Amino acid sequence: MLENRKYIVIGVFCLVGLVYLARLFYLQILDDSYSLESSSNSIKRVIEIPYRGQIYDRNGKLIVYNNPVYDLYVTPKKVYIPDTVAFCQLMGLERPEFDSIMASARAYSSNKPSLFLRQLSKEDFARIQDALVDYKGFEHVTSSTRTYPARTLANALGYVSEISKKQLDEQETPYYRQGDYIGHSGLEEQYESVLRGQRGIKFVMQDVHAVPKGSWKNGAFDSLAVAGKNLYTGIDVEIQQYADTLMQNKVGSVVAIEPSTGQILAMVSAPTYDPNILSSRYFSKSYSQLAKNPYKPLINRPVMASYRPGSTFKLIQSLVALQDGAVLPSSIFSHAGVPMKCHCNRSGRLNLSGAVQYSCNPYFYHVFRRLLYNNSERNTFKASAMGLHHWHDMVAKFGIGQQLGIDLPSERKGNLPDADYYNRMYGEKRWKFSTIYSLSIGEGELLITPLKMANVAAIIANRGWFYTPHLVAGIGKPGEGIDPKYLEKRDVGINPAFFEYVAEGMQGAVEHGTVTAGAIIPGITMCGKTGTSQNKKGKDHSIFVAFAPRENPKIAIAVFVENAGWGGVAAASVASLVIEKYIKRRVDNLALEKKIKEANYLPAITPPKKPAPIPKKIETPRDSAAKPLIVKTAPQRTASPAEPNLLVAQSVTANGN
Incomplete structure (x- = not known):
């Protein structure tokens, strides 16, 4: 019995030993992954960076593509430069700059290649390529940089630059390395994970001096880089470029939306710059x-700039009041006792459509008052607070006071005040309607972005619904891969019939109201609303929102021109020309076009004041009876304001008119 147990124990030990031997055989002979790890000192992992995805407009025109460039590397131990002065002239370097680069390369490694010059263009590389034969120790690596053939849409597209230390440290999943490039701002940042593609890895054998000796195991473990996916946008480049030319020498925004899809047709932030200047080895200097x-010019004003909407907000006030039953389409109000002036001489004779047409301030004073008090005459704090809360909730459905969710980073919420806001500002029960009545005409504490007002125009064009505005309409293929939220129809909770009364007033505003006669488009029924946003620091801002045609609208637009005054002139003219260009694909109103292109609304820049020089006190001997002498220095002449940076001067030439 004991003899049998002895053989069982021996058998178990033998079996365990065989299992260990089999596992060791597999790990050391059959499984190459551990061999690869153990060979890290002799096998170099070469990361292959894929091409970023390209970006197209709605008609298939390239907006962004990749252009081959060359990075020049140096291996200090191999370097032989017979004439350093000639070499520096060839490379366009100063001698101190050359010495600094070489010192950094030696500090890194004498045997390993390190970066010498980044992003040489094809022309620059062709110029030095033959001469490099005479200078040993230099080699090139082909990479790519972003190129913007349309030279437009800089703020919406963003740019690509070297990743920052903060971004490296904040990576949730390790991917980027020091020196890698990453999208910053705009679409380049928003769709970074889609555009960047998938890296490839190549394993190269090297000797103890890090000299490459060929591919490891014939590339069995190599993986190819996969290019990033292309983006297909709703942008119409021709319209975008045309709007750019209209906004030269102006500060402001143009946002145009296709109401039926929510796709953005044009997004101008003025002044802007040529995006190519941030896509070169002179990035730091240009930025x-x-x-x-x-x-x-780096601010993307359509989504980041906040303004008081002015009279354009009367469109929302009208719709909310109609839905709430505070007014009827036929309601007429007297101007008596109203603490604000009217733009017209039709006191007490305007219905709701007429009030929109002539932008009657007293009318909307009464509208807002009725909304807050629910048709009650009791001017109490409780009524004001409850009414304002109800008003806030209805207005918020238009996207005011919140992020719409556009596919761009840094979208601002703006501000839509409620009772809690005024409680914090003034104290509870220390405010009432007379404190906040300026909200009735889009002033006071209201703040909106141009994107939101363009979306309001799209809501009215659609008679009560909208798709979240978005730039990208397809990922990988047109019409595919976008976030489902951009395909979800959002209703604002207003009876569609009420929109006709507002549209009637907007059409009247264009044809016989507050819009300059020159902005009327023959053959196209445009519905619009002017606004003038108060500006404490200078001339008021000109605002105009519109859609066209009235039936089956093709385009909704918002234009903001800072320091341009009345909304019916500057902003309305820009919007009219963009609408005509989009619908007709040409512009017939050449006189208006010339006038707007030549208009200059850039505010004067006052140079910062230099502090007054401190008088120098000349000490006198203590035993002297003379008073100390004060030496007055001559006042320094203040330099004249600098001209606008040439980088923001838009040289885009639109096709056609």
Whole structure:
């Protein structure tokens, strides 16, 4: 019995030993993954960066593509430069700059290649390629950089630059390395994970001096880089470029939307810049120059700039009041006792459509008052607070006071005040209707972005619904892969019939109301509303929102021109020309076009005041009876304001008119 147990124990030990031997055989002979890990000192992993996805407009025109460039690397131990001065002239370097680069390369490694010059263009590389034969130790690696053939849409597209240390440290999943490029702002940032593609890895054998000796195991473990997916946008490049030319020498925004889809047709942030200047090896210098420009061309104004909507907000007030039953389409109000002036001489004779047409301030004072008090005459704090809460909830359905969710980073919410807001501002029970009545005409604490007002125009064009505005209409293929939220129809909770009364007033505003006669488009029924946003720091801002045609609308638009005054002139004219260009594909109103292109509304830039020089006090001997002498320095002459940065001067030439 004991003899049998002995053989069982021996058998178990033998079996365990065989299992270990089999596992060791598999790991050391059959499984190459551990061999690869153990060979890390002799096998170099070469990361292959894929091409970023390209970006197209709605008609298949390229907006962004990749252009081959060359990175020049140096291996210090191999370097032989017979004439350093000639070499520096060839490379366009100063001697101190060359010495600094070489010192950094030696500090990194004498045997390994390190970056010498980044992003040489095809022309620059062709110029030095033959001469490099005479300079040992230099080699090139082909990469790519972003190119923008249309030279437009800079703020919406964003740019690609080297990843920052903060971004490296904040990675949730390790992917990027020091020196990698990543999308910043705009679509380049929003769709980074889609555009960047998938990296490839190549394993190369090398000796103890890091000299490559060929592919490891004939590339059995290599993986190819996969290019990023292309983006297909709703942008119409021809219209975008045309709107750019109209906004030259102006500060503001143009946002045009296709109401039936929510796709953005054009998004102008003025002043802008040529996006190609941030896609070169002079990125730092160019970015610094843009950042210092007093007109702030790096701000994407359609989604980041906040304004008081002015009289354009009367469109929302009308619809909310009709839905709430606070007014009827036929309601007429007297101007008596109203603490604000009217733009017309039709006191007490306007119904709701007429009030929209002539932008009657006293009318909307009464509309807002009725909304807050629910047709009650009791002017109490409780009534004001309850009414304002109800008003806030109805207006919020139009996307005011919140992010719409456009596929761009840094979208601002704006501000839609409620009772809690005024409680914090003034204290509870310390405010009432007379404190906040300026909200009735889109002033006071209301703040909106141009994108939101373009969306309001789209809501009215659709008679009560909208798709979340978005730039990208397809990922990988047109019409595929976009976020489902951009395909979800959003209703604002207003009876569709009420929109006809507002549209009637908007058509009247264009044809016989507050819009300059020159902005009327022959053959196209445009419905629009002017607005003038109060500006404490200068001339008021000109605002105009519109859609066209009235039936089966093709385009909704919002135009903001800062410091241009009345909304019916500057902003309305720009909107009219863009609408005509989009619908007709040409512009017949050449006189208006010339006038707008030549108009200059850039505010004067006042240079910062230099502090007054401190007088120097000349000490006198203590035993002297003379008074101390004060030496006055001559006042320094203040430099004249600098001209706008040439980088923001738009040289886009639109096709056609």
